Amino acid sequence: MFSAGRLFFVFSTKIFSIGRAYIYNCKTNFGKSAALALAAKIRGTPAYIVIPKTAPACKVENVRRYGGQVIWCEPTIESRESVAARVQEETGAVLIHPFNDGRIISGQGTISLELLEQVADLDAIVVPISDLLVGKRVRAQHREQIHKKLQTEESVQIPMHLSRTDFWGGLISGVAIAAKALKPDIHIFAAEPKGADDAARSKVAGRIITLPETKTIADGLRAWLGDLTWPIVRDLVDDVIVVEEREIVEAMKMCYEILKVVVEPSGAIGLAAVLSRQFQDSLRWLHCKKIGVVLSGANIDLAVLWESFQKLY
Numbered sequence: 001m002f003s004a005g006r007l008f009f010v011f012s013t014k015i016f017s018i019g020r021a022y023i024y025n026c027k028t029n030f031g032k033s034a035a036l037a038l039a040a041k042i043r044g045t046p047a048y049i050v051i052p053k054t055a056p057a058c059k060v061e062n063v064r065r066y067g068g069q070v071i072w073c074e075p076t077i078e079s080r081e082s083v084a085a086r087v088q089e090e091t092g093a094v095l096i097h098p099f100n101d102g103r104i105i106s107g108q109g110t111i112s113l114e115l116l117e118q119v120a121d122l123d124a125i126v127v128p129i130s131d132l133l134v135g136k137r138v139r140a141q142h143r144e145q146i147h148k149k150l151q152t153e154e155s156v157q158i159p160m161h162l163s164r165t166d167f168w169g170g171l172i173s174g175v176a177i178a179a180k181a182l183k184p185d186i187h188i189f190a191a192e193p194k195g196a197d198d199a200a201r202s203k204v205a206g207r208i209i210t211l212p213e214t215k216t217i218a219d220g221l222r223a224w225l226g227d228l229t230w231p232i233v234r235d236l237v238d239d240v241i242v243v244e245e246r247e248i249v250e251a252m253k254m255c256y257e258i259l260k261v262v263v264e265p266s267g268a269i270g271l272a273a274v275l276s277r278q279f280q281d282s283l284r285w286l287h288c289k290k291i292g293v294v295l296s297g298a299n300i301d302l303a304v305l306w307e308s309f310q311k312l313y
Helices: 004-012 031-043 057-065 077-091 102-108 110-118 140-151 171-182 198-205 230-236 245-259 265-275 302-312
Strands: 022-025 047-052 069-073 094-096 124-128 187-193 239-243 291-293
Touching: 031 047, 031 057, 047 057, 047 077, 057 069, 069 077, 102 110, 102 171, 110 171, 124 171, 124 265, 171 187, 171 230, 187 198, 187 265, 198 230, 198 239, 239 265, 245 265, 245 302, 265 291
Parallel strands: 022 047, 022 094, 047 069, 124 187, 124 291, 187 239
Antiparallel strands: none
């Protein structure tokens, strides 16, 4: 499975300079680090992945499996930034920001393009709220289409007070911008764990709310809103659906037992949101009958999964 944003970045950067190397400053979800390693491997270039020492072992192994060179750092923003800067200076590699790059957005927006191509009358799309993505293979024409939309003011229907850098965000930013441009009346819902519900609180407050700590099985969503992603969530996301840990595990269980799809907690949260009482009982969204759910991420530590099942069942 490819990360659309990372794949697009690698293949759109100095496209004729095959010797280019890449460094990725990993934030919270390490699945996309493996996607970058794979994209770089396909193109024949090195990839240096800066990863906190607390990263789940299964995700680190995935990076190595695809040829990425793991560079350890402490689990702090300062350490990640300083180590990434040092590696960049030593290697001359191109730094790929986890979300603050138009090419990342361009690739991730192809999810909406493919969904609406297959189901043109979708009422809504549900997306995990973070810059998480391990998505489908991205068709070249889709990448080019969304990239062109991001380059021209007139083709992207977003609030005019947002500057171009304001919508360089994560997964939900790309999905929201592309979907609203193609189908303005579509609804975009964010799915968020209760133990890391800064987006939901921020929407209510009308400003960015940061949490002193987060606690959730959905480790890929232990992120935060930034000044670049917040305007999109504020203006283009219709609602944030907060789910309990039990609901996340039950959605994972459904994916495994019924859909036969391997998915991590962060990836299953969209399904958990649609099945939640908060969404099912909401009179505001009763008209939403055709809903696209983004299942994003299949990096699962089985020991953690079994432990979660044992606690809840």
